[in-house]
Amino acid sequence: xxxxxxxxxxxxxxxxxxxxxxxxxxxxxxxxxxxxxxxxxxxxxxxxxxxxxxxxxxxxxxxxxxxxxxxxxxxxxxxxxxxxxxxxxxxxxxxxxxxxxxxxxxxxxxxxxxxxxxxxxxxxxxxxxxxxxxxxxxxxxxxxxxxxxxxxxxxxxxxxxxxxxxxxxxxxxxxxxxxxxxxxxxxxxxxxxxxxxxxxxxxxxxxxxxxxxxxxxxxxxxxxxxxxxxxxxxxxxxxxxxxxxxxxxxxxxxxxxxxxxxxxxxxxxxxxxxxxxxxxxxxxxxxxxxxxxxxxxxxxxxxxxxxxxxxxxxxxxxxxxxxxxxxxxxxxxxxxxxxxxxxxxxxxxxxxxxxxxxxxxxxxxxxxxxxxxxxxxxxxxxxxxxxxxxx
Ligand code: SF4
Ligand code: SF4
Numbered sequence: 001x002x003x004x005x006x007x008x009x010x011x012x013x014x015x016x017x018x019x020x021x022x023x024x025x026x027x028x029x030x031x032x033x034x035x036x037x038x039x040x041x042x043x044x045x046x047x048x049x050x051x052x053x054x055x056x057x058x059x060x061x062x063x064x065x066x067x068x069x070x071x072x073x074x075x076x077x078x079x080x081x082x083x084x085x086x087x088x089x090x091x092x093x094x095x096x097x098x099x100x101x102x103x104x105x106x107x108x109x110x111x112x113x114x115x116x117x118x119x120x121x122x123x124x125x126x127x128x129x130x131x132x133x134x135x136x137x138x139x140x141x142x143x144x145x146x147x148x149x150x151x152x153x154x155x156x157x158x159x160x161x162x163x164x165x166x167x168x169x170x171x172x173x174x175x176x177x178x179x180x181x182x183x184x185x186x187x188x189x190x191x192x193x194x195x196x197x198x199x200x201x202x203x204x205x206x207x208x209x210x211x212x213x214x215x216x217x218x219x220x221x222x223x224x225x226x227x228x229x230x231x232x233x234x235x236x237x238x239x240x241x242x243x244x245x246x247x248x249x250x251x252x253x254x255x256x257x258x259x260x261x262x263x264x265x266x267x268x269x270x271x272x273x274x275x276x277x278x279x280x281x282x283x284x285x286x287x288x289x290x291x292x293x294x295x296x297x298x299x300x301x302x303x304x305x306x307x308x309x310x311x312x313x314x315x316x317x318x319x320x321x322x323x324x325x326x327x328x329x330x331x332x333x334x335x336x337x338x339x340x341x342x343x344x345x346x347x348x349x350x351x352x353x354x355x356x357x358x359x360x361x362x363x364x365x366x367x368x369x370x371x372x373x374x375x376x377x378x379x380x381x382x383x384x385x386x387x388x389x390x391x
Contacts (some may be wrong), residue, residue: 047282050085050290056233058206060148061117062088063286064263068237068272069104070095071343072338078107082115082247090272092120092153093138097345101141117142118149118209118235120185121166123353131169131253139178149207151183156316158189158196167204179364183207183235188200188316188329190261194223196231206231211238211314212268213260214300215307220251221265236262236271242340243274254303257296259287274341310334310382312336313375322371324362327354328379331386338389351390360386 050063066088067081071150073096078089091104101119119138125131150173152166161184173179186193190212197205210225212220213236220224228234239262239286240255255273262271275281312332319328331354338347351359359382363369369380 047084047285048288053269056182058232058233062270064270065288066270066272068274071099071274071276073129073278074354075103075106077277082111087114088116088270090118101138104140105143112144116148119147120151122155123153128165128168131166135173149178149181149183150179151185151209153185154190158192161196168279181206185209187314187333191223194227197232198226207235209235209237212236212262213239213241214240214258215304215311224267233269234267236268239271239273241307241311242336244340254299256287257299259284260292260296264292312377318371318373325358326362327358330354331360332382
């Protein structure tokens with residue numbers, strides 16, 4: 001439930017509320033209680049000194065832990081991160097039914113010259129004019145005159161990054177000083193898209209936002225290395241494999257270990273874990289400059305085994321084997337938003353982007369599931385779960 005901040009609430013009250021009033025997806029009960037005690041004694045939150053890396057050919061020096069704002073209901077949580085030197089924030093108008101950019105915009109007040117802002121165009125836009133209008137709407141919502149990284153969202157295959165209307169629109173906006181750098185984002189087919197960016201002679205895109213975590217295969221790590229070598233700044237998302245809270249680990253959090261795993265790869269310039277509240281900000285920012293250790297690897301082994309039955313790599317490899325063209329990876333991503341992130345709105349809005357004939361309802365007309373997942377997911381069961389949750 002979003003945190004409501006009463007008018008008379010002071011900053012100290014808010015810091016406590018931000019910690020205790022929101023169900024943490026990361027900390028277990030004991031850790032929450034300990035952290036609550038700590039904040040009761042401290043006026044402000046002490047976060048570690050950030051570590052910075054260069055975001056590819058943009059040359060921007062960004063904190064290795066950036067702020068994924070997609071689930072953050074309160075601008076004040078983002079401002080605390082900015083105050084402590086976290087200087088990259090990732091948002092989209094799609095998040096929170098359009099409100100997320102406004103939340104980031106409020107957080108930016110007084111920090112605009114210290115922070116780099118990345119947002120995305122809406123997935124369904126097909127004309128240059130529509131894309132330009134969309135970015136101008138983002139500028140308004142963010143309350144800024146420029147966006148540092150404008151991202152072409154949801155590249156489901158490598159051909160989408162060559163869409164002329166998107167390139168025309170981005171180029172025009174850059175000439176007008178409204179955007180600085182161009183990014184691509186990918187969920188499905190990340191290896192193909194990363195390789196296509198590496199091979200793109202036009203060097204149009206400067207960054208790639210890609211799901212990357214300890215469950216990722218060597219093929220993706222290699223493709224990321226090629227893209228990084230070509231000057232693409234790599235931004236890692238879904239570093240926590242969906243934010244699931246498996247009971248196998250009890251109150252022990254796997255999320256620091258997962259974030260460390262992603263950041264041990266020097267080709268990752270910045271990770272943008274979603275942070276709802278101060279507890280999550282504290283936990284995620286604490287990994288900056290801390291190496292992955294043997295204990296972390298053990299935690300990830302247990303965590304990896306626990307999420308194995310439902311963690312989808314979003315590779316899309318199964319979709320060719322489904323005779324009805326069901327968008328299995330996007331459906332699984334919707335389930336991740338529902339079950340892992342526990343974000344009802346994001347799950348539903350993602351699911352509703354799928355054309356109805358390619359939704360999980362198509363499986364009702366199927367004699368028997370023949371779609372194959374090389375990672376061992378029971379696709380039929382996941383589709384049934386999607387129908388149960390999303391109707
Ligand atoms: S269900 Fe399996 S094959 Fe299909 S996208 Fe997910 S991980 Fe890839
Ligand atoms: S049951 Fe399996 S093969 Fe049949 S439509 Fe659904 S995903 Fe495709």
